[in-house]
Amino acid sequence: MESDMGSKRGLRPSGRREVVLGVAGTAMAAGSGATAPGAAQAPAPPTALALPPSSRAAGRAVAELRDPILRISRGVWAKAELSLAEVLSHAIHLRELEAAAFRVTSRGTAGVPTAFVAEWRQGSGGPVIGYLPEYDALPGLGNAAEPRQAPGPTGTDSGHGCGHNMIGAGCTGAALALKRLMEAAGTAGTVRVYGCAAEETEGAKVYMARAGLFGDVDAVLAWHPAPVAAAGLVRMNATNNAKIAFRGRTAHAGNAPWEGRSALKAAELFAAGVQAMREHILPSARIHYIYENAGVAPNVIPDFAQLWITIRDLDRPKVEAMTAWLRQIAEGAALMTQTRAEVDVFFGMYDLLPNEPLARHLHRHMEAVPLEWSAEEQDFARACQRAMGVAERGMATSLLPFIENGAAGGSTDIGDISHQVPTGVFIWPTLPLGIGLHTWPVTACAGMGIGDRATLQTARILAAAGFDLMTDAALREAARADLRRRREGLPAFVSPIPTSRTGPLALPPFLTKTGGDEVVSGMQPDLG
Known part of the structure; x- marks a missing residue:
């Protein structure tokens, strides 16, 4: 599972x-x-x-x-x-x-x-x-x-x-x-x-x-x-998956760092906020993340950084409450670094x-x-x-x-x-x-x-x-x-996937092309 x-x-x-x-x-x-x-x-x-x-x-x-x-x-x-x-x-x-x-x-x-x-x-x-x-x-x-x-x-x-x-x-x-x-x-x-x-x-x-x-x-x-x-x-636990992106302004890190606003610093502050949050969440909760993008070179102020984070707890209301808190942490990190935060909760599941x-x-x-x-x-x-x-x-x-x-x-x-x-x-x-x-x-x-x-x-x-x-x-x-x-007593079922999302975020390009998807529907593949 x-x-x-x-x-x-x-x-x-x-x-x-x-x-x-x-x-x-x-x-x-x-x-x-x-x-x-x-x-x-x-x-x-x-x-x-x-x-x-x-x-x-x-x-x-x-x-x-x-x-x-x-x-x-x-x-x-x-x-x-x-x-x-x-x-x-x-x-x-x-x-x-x-x-x-x-x-x-x-x-x-x-x-x-x-x-x-x-x-x-x-x-x-x-x-x-x-x-x-x-x-x-x-x-x-x-x-x-x-x-x-x-x-x-x-x-x-x-x-x-x-x-x-x-x-x-x-x-x-x-x-x-x-x-x-x-x-x-x-x-x-x-x-x-x-x-x-x-x-x-x-x-x-x-x-x-x-x-x-x-x-x-x-x-x-x-x-x-x-x-x-x-x-x-x-x-088993309910969960949300989110991409936390920060957008800043690039600059030469040696010549004029004051001209930039580091998206990486915002991501690091967000991660520090998550660590501070851990002291105050329920024992049943789980939070884990990775850095997906953290810049391209040390002498270039990163104008983009992104984390992938998973949030789990016993049920949807608890997961949604933690997700709302994480949104606040992202906003705070952006304010501290004069960058912009984007939170995309792209997938979630019920317990x-x-x-x-x-x-x-x-x-x-x-x-x-x-x-x-x-x-x-x-x-x-x-x-x-x-x-x-x-x-x-x-x-x-x-x-x-x-x-x-x-x-x-x-x-x-x-x-x-x-x-x-x-x-x-x-x-x-x-x-x-x-x-x-x-x-x-x-x-x-x-x-x-x-x-x-x-x-x-x-x-x-x-x-x-x-x-x-x-x-x-x-x-x-x-x-x-x-x-x-x-x-009994639970809120009505509402899918955790945003209504704006029509399909998975990570669909391979060859399955999402236009003009008829013969790869899936028309071709007769060799199944062995």
């Missing part, structure tokens, strides 16, 4: 057991019952509920669809395209969906050229269940499917160090399997697949939510790679609202899928751990107990959806214990048997849960009631 499964701490005390999500979504002890990274895992307690028969049926359907599901995962892994440039990767998903008689209802969805919506419908009426495949890669994490750092197979330095090739294949594969289950049972309803481009940067889900594309959906389901298998009531009925239902289906790995896969995992200098404990082999109260400092673009429609998310092992996301071992595991096995397992879990939602009105109503309860 967003690159931001990053540094995480507990957010608030509770009388219930609280679990803090660590650097890769691992459950860490903050009370009884949680499991620390690298620690031996106790088996999950047996459930008193019989496992739904849909699990076995979904397992059979996924086994029959093994080839197209793994074509998606392996194809996207090999292409390893960065956010907002996933031209081939999104086409790989569409190829398999269209081959299975899904109708593509939207391309370049909500202003994101590599996003899409596809659906399959049977009968009249019925529920609408959505899946959220992702497929963008990360820079600098290209790696061969080997338990050591080695160049990726295509020569690119980008790689799926967050496992989005598996997320995408698991979600799209679940949609294909759910279609088969519905055909066999004669179930009326709609299976909808939202192609979620650019999760690592300016996630398409936020633009889709702003466009109201989830208004008729009964529930959405998704998953994310991790070193462990878990589901529960996990919160993730968990949904207890969906989380518990997913957990039941996770219990039905054994966490078993071949000897070769466990050896591969231990070799990755050895190379990374962590305990050689291999892959997780048991499901964690249901997380009653989880907290994460990071953010996800699923948050916006979770405020509009019941949303179920879980994590599943695709990387060795003790390894963090956004590292080369994640890319390596994603391109071999570990990744294949996890992709098929998650497709089974998601397809089975999707079929239950299609056929169980009580489950759907319980999920809706839980969302209403969690939203």
Whole structure:
């Protein structure tokens, strides 16, 4: 989930057991019952509920669809395209969906050229269940499917160090399997697949939510790679992303510095203001930034400087309050240096609202899928751990107990959806214990048997849960009631993206040209 499964701490005390999500979504002890990274895992307690028969049926359907599901995962892994440039990767998903008689209802969805919506419908009426495949890669994490750092197979330095090739294949594969289950049972309803481009940067889900594309959906389901298998009531933070620019006046720094007004000095004063602000923000808040532009030469007074800053906290009101404070700091820095400040809040996300009925239902289906790995896969995992200098404990082999109260400092673009429609998310092992996301071992595991096995397992879990939602009105109503309860007293949903912004800030030029975007819509790319 967003690159931001990053540094995480507990957010608030509770009388219930609280679990803090660590650097890769691992459950860490903050009370009884949680499991620390690298620690031996106790088996999950047996459930008193019989496992739904849909699990076995979904397992059979996924086994029959093994080839197209793994074509998606392996194809996207090999292409390893960065956010907002996933031209081939999104086409790989569409190829398999269209081959299975899904109708593509939207391309370049909500202003994101590599996003899409596809659906399959049977009968009249019925529920609408959505899946959220992702497929963008990360820079600098290209790696061969080997338990050591080695160049990726295509020569690119980008790689799926967050496992989005598996997320995408698991979600799209679940949609294909759910279609088969519905055909066999004669179930009326709609299976909808939202192609979620650019999760690592300016996630398409936020633009889709702003466009109201989830208004008729009964529930959405998704998953994310991790070193462990878990589901529960996990919160993630709301966030804003802003560019803070200062414009001054250039001059020769040696001959006549008094003629200039340094934008860099304004940026430095802004950063100092942020440091002073940190003493007075809530423990749950996060502020982090980089300098994107700080001048071109030391003997030229910089007339332009820019920072990129991210602000996080528990919910939108808290984030908006911090953002307003940062605007004041920028204005103050500009006044102190006789420069001009520009604040562009170009992207933001809501906090993730968990949904207890969906989380518990997913957990039941996770219990039905054994966490078993071949000897070769466990050896591969231990070799990755050895190379990374962590305990050689291999892959997780048991499901964690249901997380009653989880907290994460990071953010996800699923948050916006979770405020509009019941949303179920879980994590599943695709990387060795003790390894963090956004590292080369994640890319390596994603391109071999570990990744294949996890992709098929998650497709089974998601397809089975999707079929239950299609056929169980009580489950759907319980999920809706839980969302209403969690939203009670909150302000109405308003997208954090400015209405003036029609698409992501960082769209590549080749996807934004005029005269018809044949790169996305007309050409037939070689998908391999």
